[in-house]
């Protein structure tokens with residue numbers, strides 16, 4: 001394996017992986033001119049606000065936690081799902097991207113093909129219509145409020161599975177609202193790329 005370059009705290013990547021992240025970033029910038037994949041379109045911004053922001057979701061996996069299947073809900077332009085697939089591309093793990101918008105799903109499949117990723121597939125349908133995924137990790141960025149994310153995730157979590165949800169300033173209110181219907185152990189991991197938090201939920205159950 002080639003030398004590792006630090007991407008952010010807890011994540012170092014090979015030169016090949018760094019190249020794939022750059023290629024993906026260029027692909028998003030190209031496609032976002034036609035379909036609205038991200039709000040900010042400058043090259044510098046995409047790296048900080050989207051690539052690194054997604055990479056830190058990967059870094060939020062607890063040390064020693066063993067996983068095989070990661071599902072990313074509402075993947076949109078591939079954040080964090082494609083970034084996770086790139087970071088895990090040198091492992092034997094499986095990533096599932098769930099995205100209901102057909103044009104975005106087409107983009108995701110194009111990115112997977114262009115980057116030569118073999119560890120990731122797209123479910124082009126609504127989360128509500130999925131058969132149980134039995135995922136060890138479920139992520140979702142900018143998809144819904146926390147109580148709704150819990151409802152989306154619960155049927156698809158494997159025993160001992162965890163959720164990773166990046167959140168902004170409204171996190172405290174969303175946590176209170178979610179606790180009215182859901183029980184979970186919560187770890188709040190400060191963002192390295194902005195002023196948000198990654199919420200890590202363990203032991204999610206209804207009630």
Ligand SMILES: C[S@@+](CC[C@H](N)C(=O)[O-])C[C@H]1O[C@@H](n2cnc3c(N)ncnc32)[C@H](O)[C@@H]1O
Nearest residue numbers: 074075076079099100101125126127141142143
């Ligand atoms: C605001 S975008 C966020 C995209 C990406 N996660 C990001 O952070 O850049 C939300 C995405 O979720 C998708 N989406 C919304 N509701 C969904 C559902 N019920 N099932 C599957 N995808 C959904 C939308 O099509 C959209 O692409």
